[in-house]
Amino acid sequence: MSKGKLFILAGPSGAGKATLVHALLAADAKVQLSISFTTRAPREGEQNGREYHFVSREEFLAMAGRGEFLEHAEVHGNLYGTSQKWISDAMARGQDILLEIDVQGAQQVRRIFDGAVGVFILPPSAEILEQRLRNRGTDSEEAIVKRLANAREEIAHVGEFDYVIVNEHIDEAVRDIIGVVRAERLRFLAQAERHNALIASLQG
Numbered sequence: 122m123s124k125g126k127l128f129i130l131a132g133p134s135g136a137g138k139a140t141l142v143h144a145l146l147a148a149d150a151k152v153q154l155s156i157s158f159t160t161r162a163p164r165e166g167e168q169n170g171r172e173y174h175f176v177s178r179e180e181f182l183a184m185a186g187r188g189e190f191l192e193h194a195e196v197h198g199n200l201y202g203t204s205q206k207w208i209s210d211a212m213a214r215g216q217d218i219l220l221e222i223d224v225q226g227a228q229q230v231r232r233i234f235d236g237a238v239g240v241f242i243l244p245p246s247a248e249i250l251e252q253r254l255r256n257r258g259t260d261s262e263e264a265i266v267k268r269l270a271n272a273r274e275e276i277a278h279v280g281e282f283d284y285v286i287v288n289e290h291i292d293e294a295v296r297d298i299i300g301v302v303r304a305e306r307l308r309f310l311a312q313a314e315r316h317n318a319l320i321a322s323l324q325g
Contacts, residue, residue, distance in 0.1 A: 123314045125212040126305055127234050128152070129282075130221045130298075132242030133272030135253040137288040141242060142221055144295040149302060155208055155220045158184065161199035164259065192222065192229035197267065201226070205233075217302070224278045238305050239282035240298065245289035 132138050146154055158174045160181050169175050176184075181200045185193055193202030203226065208218055220230065220237075231237050244250035250272060254265050279285060284301050288294040305311070313320060 123215055123311065125214070125216040125218060126311075127208065127212060127230070127237040128217065128219045128302060128305075129227045129230055129237050129239045130219060130242065131224055131227045131239070131275070131282070132288075133244065133250065133275045134268045135250045135257075135272070136242040136244045137253070137291065137294065138221055138242050140291060141286075141288065141294055141298050142219065144291075145219065145298050145302065148295070148299050149217075152217045152219050152302060153211060155203055155218050157222070158190075158202045158204070159199055160201075161197075191233060192226040194223060194225040194229075196223050196225075197264070197271070203230070217306075224275045224281075228278075228281070238284070238301070240284045240286065240301055241279050241282040242294075243276065243279065243285060243287045245287055249289075 130138055130142065142154060145152060156170065156172070156174060158176055158181060160176060160178045161173075163169065163172070163175055167173070178200065181193075181202065184190065185202065189204060189206070190202035191205035191208060193200060195201075201222070203220060203222065208220070211218055220226075222230070227239060231239065244253065247269075251265070251269060254260065254268055260268065286294050286297045286301075
C-alpha cells in the first residue's frame with residue numbers, strides 16, 4: 122500500500138482557509154482533516170471532536186509534556202497542537218491528511234515530515250482581509266488589530282510554502298486547491314509506487 126501524503130494549509134486569519142478546507146473535503150473523499158487540540162473556548166456552532174478537541178490548558182500542557190504533539194504553538198493567547206501518532210498511523214494506511222495550522226506549526230511539521238506539501242492562502246488585498254475579519258462580528262476591535270498584525274507576520278513566511286493560492290474568487294480558489302492535491306498524487310514517485318506492476322509490464 123502506498124503511503125499517504127500530508128498537506129499543510131496555512132495563511133492569515135480571514136484569508137478563507139476554513140471555506141477551502143470544507144470544499145476540498147467535500148470534493149475529495151481521500152483527504153481527511155487532522156483535528157487539532159486547543160485550549161480556546163468553542164465558538165457558536167462548534168462541536169468537540171469535529172472542529173477541534175477542546176481541552177483545558179492543564180490537560181494540553183500535560184499532553185505536550187508526554188511528547189504527544191507533532192507540533193504545538195500559542196496563537197492569540199490560546200494553545201493549539203496536532204497529534205503525531207494519529208497522523209503517522211493514518212498516513213501509513215495510505216490516507217492523505219490535511220493539516221490547517223499556523224506558520225509556526227508548519228515549520229515544526231516540515232522538520233519531521235520532510236515530504237509534507239505546503240499550501241499558503243493569501244487574501245486578494247489588505248483591505249479585503251480587514252473587511253472579512255470585521256464582517257465576522259465575533260472579535261473585538263483589539264482582537265482585530267492583533268489579527269491584522271499577526272497576518273503581516275505570517276505572510277512574511279509565504280516563501281516557505283510550495284503552493285500559493287490567492288483567495289479572491291472562492292470557486293477559483295477551490296479548483297486551485299483540488300488541483301494541488303491531484304497534482305501531488307500524480308508525481309512520478311507516488312505513481313511508481315502505486316502502479317509499479319503496470320509500469321513494469323508496459324516496459325516489456
